[in-house]
Amino acid sequence: xxxxxxxxxxxxxxxxxxxxxxxxxxxxxxxxxxxxxxxxxxxxxxxxxxxxxxxxxxxxxxxxxxxxxxxxxxxxxxxxxxxxxxxxxxxxxxxxxxxxxxxxxxxxxxxxxxxxxxxxxxxxxxxxxxxxxxxxxxxxxxxxxxxxxxxxxxxxxxxxxxxxxxxxxxxxxxxxxxxxxxxxxxxxxxxxxxxxxxxxxxxxxxxxxxxxxxxxxxxxxxxxxxxxxxxxxxxxxxxxxxxxxxxxxxxxxxxxxxxxxxxxxxxxxxxxxxxxxxxxxxx
Amino acid sequence: xxxxxxxxxxxxxxxxxxxxxxxxxxxxxxxxxxxxxxxxxxxxxxxxxxxxxxxxxxxxxxxxxxxxxxxxxxxxxxxxxxxxxxxxxxxxxxxxxxxxxxxxxxxxxxxxxxxxxxxxxxxxxxxxxxxxxxxxxxxxxxxxxxxxxxxxxxxxxxxxxxxxxxxxxxxxxxxxxxxxxxxxxxxxxxxxxxxxxxxxxxxxxxxxxxxxxxxxxxxxxxxxxxxxxxxxxxxxxxxxxxxxxxxxxxxxxxxxxxxxx
Numbered sequence: 001x002x003x004x005x006x007x008x009x010x011x012x013x014x015x016x017x018x019x020x021x022x023x024x025x026x027x028x029x030x031x032x033x034x035x036x037x038x039x040x041x042x043x044x045x046x047x048x049x050x051x052x053x054x055x056x057x058x059x060x061x062x063x064x065x066x067x068x069x070x071x072x073x074x075x076x077x078x079x080x081x082x083x084x085x086x087x088x089x090x091x092x093x094x095x096x097x098x099x100x101x102x103x104x105x106x107x108x109x110x111x112x113x114x115x116x117x118x119x120x121x122x123x124x125x126x127x128x129x130x131x132x133x134x135x136x137x138x139x140x141x142x143x144x145x146x147x148x149x150x151x152x153x154x155x156x157x158x159x160x161x162x163x164x165x166x167x168x169x170x171x172x173x174x175x176x177x178x179x180x181x182x183x184x185x186x187x188x189x190x191x192x193x194x195x196x197x198x199x200x201x202x203x204x205x206x207x208x209x210x211x212x213x214x215x216x217x218x219x220x221x222x223x224x225x226x227x228x229x230x231x232x233x234x235x236x237x238x239x240x241x242x243x244x245x246x247x248x249x250x251x252x253x254x255x256x257x258x259x260x261x262x263x264x265x266x267x268x269x270x271x272x273x274x275x276x277x278x279x280x281x282x283x
Numbered sequence: 284x285x286x287x288x289x290x291x292x293x294x295x296x297x298x299x300x301x302x303x304x305x306x307x308x309x310x311x312x313x314x315x316x317x318x319x320x321x322x323x324x325x326x327x328x329x330x331x332x333x334x335x336x337x338x339x340x341x342x343x344x345x346x347x348x349x350x351x352x353x354x355x356x357x358x359x360x361x362x363x364x365x366x367x368x369x370x371x372x373x374x375x376x377x378x379x380x381x382x383x384x385x386x387x388x389x390x391x392x393x394x395x396x397x398x399x400x401x402x403x404x405x406x407x408x409x410x411x412x413x414x415x416x417x418x419x420x421x422x423x424x425x426x427x428x429x430x431x432x433x434x435x436x437x438x439x440x441x442x443x444x445x446x447x448x449x450x451x452x453x454x455x456x457x458x459x460x461x462x463x464x465x466x467x468x469x470x471x472x473x474x475x476x477x478x479x480x481x482x483x484x485x486x487x488x489x490x491x492x493x494x495x496x497x498x499x500x501x502x503x504x505x506x507x508x509x510x511x512x513x514x515x516x517x518x519x520x521x522x523x524x525x526x527x528x529x530x531x532x533x534x535x536x537x538x539x540x541x542x543x544x
Binding site for chain 2: 125143265
């Protein structure tokens, strides 16, 4: 990896009117706006559910439930207290992992994006180990810190670190040079330039990284819980599957889906709040 | 390789870092402070690596994992690029499929694995299909973004010179989208590796993920770490391969230097 100063890597800015970020951002998963007309999609979804419901009238294996049955079981499990403790256990693992991993990732990524010495120290390691599937570290971490929640949180944090570091790093390095220059020219100190120029211009990519990390944290949460846990939604799916309680299995799957969706929506909401200025300029 | 020649100082720094890491590990292993079960020495891991590499049995396990990951990824690549290009270029496809993909994107598909086992059996098929599903999303979404971003002047000029719609799609849109498609591939391939290892850890009697769990359960930590090294190497090698193919096919746009270390 060739060492670049931030200035050198951002020399080519064809049109200052178009933010540099808007170009590179689209290459990063998780930041692509997917609007389209909502009504057609909703109609398609309802049609699929309806078809599913109707298909259930014919002969089918035990392990397939109709949407209405799943909905009924979901409400029942919610009231009976079969579901909520597991939701709590899962969140108690995924949230600390996500917060710790992405916080360290964003901070180190931003700093590595502006400080050459840190860049040279960290980036080779990070970019080399990036394609390694982080789940393989679960057995190792389990060996070191035990089979409990700490090992799961550590693996989730590790997985969340990478997308955040990489996106924050690109974001900081992609800061238009001219903005840094104008900041310095107007007498901003280095710390001020970092806080008021580099960080805001990196934010769109940081959010893209957070979104990928969030999705990853859920994947790792449920797989670590499926591999070994005594509580949590992944455990619930495994347990109800092996005890042939398909109703509970579907309830847990729906809960997983709902959590993933809700987390993503929360993140998008925060993004719209924080990046209101960006949406206003790029559209 | 060219990276080594272009940046000898960086290569030296990386080698030094690797050696420091190895030294710390070896000291911890040999100091007697921790059990060899927790931190096995590098020589033992190296020996197990040698055993893994020379035993036909373990090569078969690696082949199982690789074949599953590549089958799921390949399927997702074909379907994902087709869907992504269609969604990027046609408002009808974008409007009908877009909400579906954006709505189900944040849902961890891994939760469907038990259902997949019931539907498609506990063998390779359920794993391959789960990998397909997890890889499909990043490929579709990045390809769609690329399809939207195709310079319309290029499309206009092709149409002006009498190209048919199919020809425009094949000769203009797909090549112009290629950088995005490869960006999607580079996201999807590590996901394929993650999912194949996870599914093999959860339920399998073969593959590298199984081998990790089996070695752990039989307290062969050195063997487990050797398998982890193999998985890591496969992950890095596959990523390099995608970058190589990308640089060959998309020769007109340089990949930003930070990814190619």
